[in-house]
Amino acid sequence: MYNNITLERLQEIEREREETMADTAYQRWMQDLRVASMYVDRQLALNAQHAMQEWDITRFRIPIKDQCM
Helix, strand or coil, X not given: CCCCCCHHHHHXXXXXXXXXXXXXXXXXXXXHHCCCCCCCCCHHHXXXXXXXXXXXXXXXXXXXXXXXX
């Protein structure tokens, strides 16, 4: 379902979300309805996840040669 969403569209959605959250009318509406906002910026978690996907542990492996006893 989300496979064909472009990075540009995701950034646009995030900008729209930030604009909405900053709108005083929206904030007043949330207060009037006593709605709690559970939005959390997940950018740091996404950055960490991406870094872990890019991590290449093979460069740290030390080749063990057959040792004669």
